[in-house]
Amino acid sequence: MIDQEQARSRVVDAADALFYRRGIQAVGMDDVRTAAGISLKRLYSLFPSKDVLLIEVLKGRMVEWDEGVSLASASAATPRDKLLAVYDFLDGWFRQDDFRGCAFINSFGELGAVLPSVAAIALEQKLAFQHYVTELVDELGGSPALAAQLAILAEGAQTTAAISGRPDAAFHARRAAEVLIAGELAA
Amino acid sequence: MIDQEQARSRVVDAADALFYRRGIQAVGMDDVRTAAGISLKRLYSLFPSKDVLLIEVLKGRMVEWDEGVSLASASAATPRDKLLAVYDFLDGWFRQDDFRGCAFINSFGELGAVLPSVAAIALEQKLAFQHYVTELVDELGGSPALAAQLAILAEGAQTTAAISGRPDAAFHARRAAEVLIAGELAA
DNA sequence: ACCATGAGAGAACGATCGTTCTCTTTCGGT
DNA sequence: ACCGAAAGAGAACGATCGTTCTCTCATGGT
Structure with a gap:
């Protein structure tokens, strides 16, 4: 399994790259999930919403x-x-x-x-x-x-x-x- | 009924105000339709898609x-x-x-x-x-x-x-x- | 007066998306 | 080895949105 802190940074890094390249609304949470290599459930346990994730990015x-x-x-x-x-x-x-x-x-x-x-x-x-x-x-x-x-x-x-x-x-x-x-x- | 040219400019003006104020993806074609006071069918007869309307704006x-x-x-x-x-x-x-x-x-x-x-x-x-x-x-x-x-x-x-x-x-x-x-x- | 054309109003469709739920699997403690 | 908690995988839900379709009505030419 992946460390909590490491998982957070992997999600943030993946979201950052996708949001920056394509724009925010053009990227779905499923894209972030795939790029971060994490389950949707865990993604939402780390960041309660896309907005919060965006702020973190x-x-x-x-x-x-x-x-x-x-x-x-x-x-x-x-x-x-x-x-x-x-x-x-x-x-x-x-x-x-x-x-x-x-x-x-x-x-x-x-x-x-x-x-x-x-x-x-x-x-x-x-x-x-x-x-x-x-x-x-x-x-x-x-x-x-x-x-x-x-x-x-x-x-x-x-x-x-x-x-x-x-x-x-x-x-x-x-x-x-x-x-x-x-x-x-x-x- | 409204003149074709006048209808076009009313749609463009309404879309411009909405897109500029709220962002483009935050505005639905239905919002544009309502603001322009026009039917959805006519809206799509004037502009074949939202992208084309945006370019016109x-x-x-x-x-x-x-x-x-x-x-x-x-x-x-x-x-x-x-x-x-x-x-x-x-x-x-x-x-x-x-x-x-x-x-x-x-x-x-x-x-x-x-x-x-x-x-x-x-x-x-x-x-x-x-x-x-x-x-x-x-x-x-x-x-x-x-x-x-x-x-x-x-x-x-x-x-x-x-x-x-x-x-x-x-x-x-x-x-x-x-x-x-x-x-x-x-x- | 009648009919055909086109316009208005908005329901409907299909796709997408954010978010949640379910089911299965894994795994650590005893 | 067994059980319970947690995590993964992804189906499912509800909402939204771009676009199209249907139904009704007005209207203008004959």
Whole structure:
């Protein structure tokens, strides 16, 4: 038999991959069950509903995002380089062949209007990212407005790369960020 | 009885409002029928399937976007002001109480992976906008890279405003655009 | 006035999906 | 070895949804 904790993560991983690739409502619980290699009964004993499972998937995406951004900025020395590392992280992500946009933006568009919990976790993720950027901009001596601008660039790069299918949005966003940062530091 | 053309636009308008407010899969054809005040049979004689209706709705959104951007930039004299007018247009849109993000981004997230026609029209809209921005940037003497950056700012403002629910993303995007444009013109 | 065409209203159909239930099997404790 | 609890496999249920069909009625041409 499979360990409880291991079963949970297998279900979450399977659901994450399916939801992200196909969209949430296009994936049935039976698909999740098959991909996770688990019985339906056990699936429902681990997660009482599809909505709860979805929230768990999105929570997992939140920590993956945080880890990815942290890892990318780990080798950067200055706050400026840590900020720019965000766009390098995006660049690597966009180049993955299964990239299909930001899971939070996609989930918000699909279910945000009908499931308040989805809208709430999407908001939470975006606010957390804005907070991260704001702190680095503050260390750098920049204004909160600059932080908002840098966050908007990151969001725009994600949707642009998703829909166009080309990863160069990360490069353009990075160049724009460099100019905006330089502009503030000059003043 | 209702004129054929009038019936079509009533259906498209009703479907547009419902799809945009609640998401596409959350709206049944019966909801569209009721909102449009039409029989189900006539609805299906006008649009052979929900997918076709959705594409028609998105085509309508494309012309609305173009008209809105054109109208906003009509009073602007210089290419620079025409470019900045895009963000003013976004600002007005974000302030509408039924604003819920970009219909193309939302549709792409919900159905882009499963309906190629949806992915295609989302791509078409984004490319058309990028083309519009690129032409204005070119008139202004700027590079295609600047155009890409300005487009990314507009996309990012839309998702940020949608999820955060606050319209100030348009203001931040506009300020960033001003800096980026000034930066290129100085060089 | 009569009939044929087409439209309206909504029931009906078939498929899908989230969730639960049943039946069988497995397995650990004594 | 035996029994009871739990788990697997998947059938089943109830609801929803896209789409079609049926029945009725209005209407316009002759």
